[in-house]
Amino acid sequence: MNDFTGLRALVTGGASGIGRATAALLAARGAAVAVLDADTTAVGEPFLPVRADVTDDASVRAAVTAAVAGLGGLDILVNNAGIGAQGTVEDNDDAEWHRVLDVNVVGMVRVARAALPHLRRSRHAAIVNTSSVAATAGLPQRVLYSATKGAVQSLTLAMAADHVREGIRVNCVNPGTVDTPWIGRLLDRAPDPAAERAALEARQPTGRLVTAEEVAAAIAHLAGPYSGATTGTSLAVDGGMQGLRLRPAGQP
Template identity: 45%
Template sequence: MNFTDQTVIVTGAGSGIGRAAALRFAELGAHLAVVDRNTAAATEVAAQAGSGALAVSADVSSSDDVQAMVAAVIDAFGRIDVLCNNAGYGLPGNVTEIGEEDWDSLMAVNVKGVFLCSKHCIPHLAQTGDGRIVNTSSYTAAVGIANRAAYVASKGAVSALTRAMALDHVDQGIRVNAVAPGTINSPYFDKMISEAPDPQALLDELNGRAPMHRMGRPEEIAEAIVWLAARESSFTTGSVLTIDGGTSAW
């Protein structure tokens, strides 16, 4: 796989899966836009990616931020070939426990962010005749888990939107796919484990979710994102690729 002379945007690239994907794209020669609302994290990852990478501070739930981000990328690189909608987060609670404001905030990032970034990038992706979008969904969109109602609902929306956009934009030469990771060893879970009353018990629980008896690594998901974004996957669109260590097969 080779991304030389191709411009790739990765949102939520300051940590976890996004960071791993951004660094992998850079290794493969991409002109890289590292997008995160954490300015310091975006700057750090861009520095690690190399001198050609662009750090962009943006909140994907803000139309103004997204339009400014797209303008900055076009100004720097002149084109957009790949958009990776990875920005997102989770919070605990069922529908009786989650506050309305928390629900709206999560949906704004996890779902509206995919909508806004796609909306403003698609005109540029279409100009290439070979545009690609890769969204980050979750295995929970298909099987559900307890005590994560808002997160599960948001990822169900991402999977559905992926399929809809694939059909809507195929005639523009744009392919749209998603990855659906399982439980991934990331800063999100590192923080959760460190704050748990019994960190080892929580770690054992997280590792036990999959038949492989471990969490996934961000780099393992990054490889799938890169493949879906590559020309080697040219007959793939409207797919949601599950990478969960067998969890959803249980």
């Protein structure tokens, strides 16, 4: 497929996981892609690496300016950079709440704010934010992370309303548990990594973790020129985790 030929995309958090898979897919389908990350040492061709700390507005603005200059414009923003958090409402102090909200929510705001003037000049402008099933399903030990992803989903809807008449579509994806390096590190810290992985797989009706490539395909769908009538939408890529209620295996 070459449906992204001639389009220019910026993917945040693009050095690994969902972001890396998304950057690779967009490039394979014809887009020129810049990858924004805090560490771009592993980002090679065909991508344009731009380093930024999404918690620093000046850093973000400089990186977006560099990306637009290198790409020759901007049509697509994939707002994917984010970090995880564990615990109940009692387990994280104010500093941790501020840190995770600053990356997962305000970080997206900073990047979008810097990108919007360039997106307004595009005939195929689209923003796709990465939210999570944690925005719509109550998951144990994820209250801080869930709060940030719920904010991302609401942010997406409000942005879609604000910018639809400017020709800028805004959507989000809500992945389930994705087999990424972050999940790998989480499993490594568990007392029994194999049992923890089995538990994560079992809570998804498909019985397996979501792949980064599956989320990337959903992002490409929302960002692509054939989705011109889609805005303000949250697309679940969660193996049925949010919507399905299965009986125990073996029961009719």
